Amino acid sequence: MTSKQLSEALRVGTVVVPAAGMGTRFLPATKTVPKELLPVVDTPGIELIAEEAAAVGADRLAIITAPNKQEVMRHFEAFPDLVETLEARGKESQSAKVKRAHSLLNPIAVEQDKPLGLGHAVGLAESVLAEDEEFFGVMLPDDIVLPMTAMTAMTAMTAMTAMTAMTAMEQMVAVRDKLGGSVLLAVEVPREQTFNYGVFDIQDTDDESVKKVVGMVEKPDPADAPSNLVATGRYVLDRKIFDALRRITPGKGGELQLTDAIELLIQEGEPVHVVVHQGTRHDLGNPGGYIPANVDFGLKSDVYGPALYTQLKKIIADYEAEKGLS
Numbered sequence: 001m002t003s004k005q006l007s008e009a010l011r012v013g014t015v016v017v018p019a020a021g022m023g024t025r026f027l028p029a030t031k032t033v034p035k036e037l038l039p040v041v042d043t044p045g046i047e048l049i050a051e052e053a054a055a056v057g058a059d060r061l062a063i064i065t066a067p068n069k070q071e072v073m074r075h076f077e078a079f080p081d082l083v084e085t086l087e088a089r090g091k092e093s094q095s096a097k098v099k100r101a102h103s104l105l106n107p108i109a110v111e112q113d114k115p116l117g118l119g120h121a122v123g124l125a126e127s128v129l130a131e132d133e134e135f136f137g138v139m140l141p142d143d144i145v146l147p148m149t150a151m152t153a154m155t156a157m158t159a160m161t162a163m164t165a166m167t168a169m170e171q172m173v174a175v176r177d178k179l180g181g182s183v184l185l186a187v188e189v190p191r192e193q194t195f196n197y198g199v200f201d202i203q204d205t206d207d208e209s210v211k212k213v214v215g216m217v218e219k220p221d222p223a224d225a226p227s228n229l230v231a232t233g234r235y236v237l238d239r240k241i242f243d244a245l246r247r248i249t250p251g252k253g254g255e256l257q258l259t260d261a262i263e264l265l266i267q268e269g270e271p272v273h274v275v276v277h278q279g280t281r282h283d284l285g286n287p288g289g290y291i292p293a294n295v296d297f298g299l300k301s302d303v304y305g306p307a308l309y310t311q312l313k314k315i316i317a318d319y320e321a322e323k324g325l326s
Contacts, residue, residue, distance in 0.1 A: 117251070181238055
């Protein structure tokens with residue numbers, strides 16, 4: 001398979017991004033600024049998601065948004081006056097940053113009037129899919145999965161080398177292409193932390209990085225967890241998920257849970273697999289995960305990395321001295 005054929009085979013047309021939440025864990029900042037626009041260094045989280053979606057060939061980003069969160073959509077506009085001003089002042093790099101989001105892909109707003117669960121949000125996207133789209137991607141903006149862009153593919157790659165050169169979403173689409181159905185992304189956590197997550201009940205396949213899902217358990221007691229592989233915010237879903245969402249029963253607060261619809265597909269014999277992610281994952285959904293993400297991205301920045309490294313060493317040394325840890 002050539003690099004061009006590999007790219008075409010792993011293309012996702014539409015990526016759905018549920019972004020209608022209130023961002024309560026970031027109050028008071030999110031009283032006026034949507035959580036999805038909080039910057040990781042200098043780039044809003046929603047733009048990082050758009051970059052990852054564009055890297056798997058998506059040309060449409062279906063953003064599920066609340067009526068009072070139109071600023072998220074506005075971020076993808078062109079801002080011609082600002083671009084003109086920056087370029088007139090010779091600020092070409094800043095101009096490129098402003099233009100970048102607008103050039104990545106086509107954002108489509110899908111309004112969710114009430115927060116009725118992840119399943120409800122995903123179900124709203126059915127109306128924006130093209131008729132020939134048999135599957136689509138879902139990326140939760142709280143989760144940043146690295147690497148977001150693939151390494152350059154070589155024409156003569158072995159299958160194993162090709163897989164390691166892919167992004168998580170590309171790997172997931174490759175598994176869908178081979179095994180059908182829906183594919184989710186899993187990360188390993190210490191067993192004592194499984195009570196925080198949806199946990200997969202799995203069976204091995206002939207690929208150690210791919211597991212067949214035979215069930216899912218939501219936030220189990222660690223002693224009862226079927227594995228230590230938990231769901232993270234990336235999905236490649238077969239279009240059959242929409243029918244399943246119409247047939248499940250709303251839970252607490254009238255919310256439709258995506259997990260319940262996936263469980264229904266499993267019970268009905270539809271193939272569901274997970275790819276075990278070997279890279280890095282950052283949780284932007286709470287300050288405890290958001291801060292390390294900024295440090296990680298900051299250290300990797302050619303502009304900010306060297307100075308940040310020096311500053312962090314001093315901050316850590318001062319902290320250790322203050323706490324008697326050195």
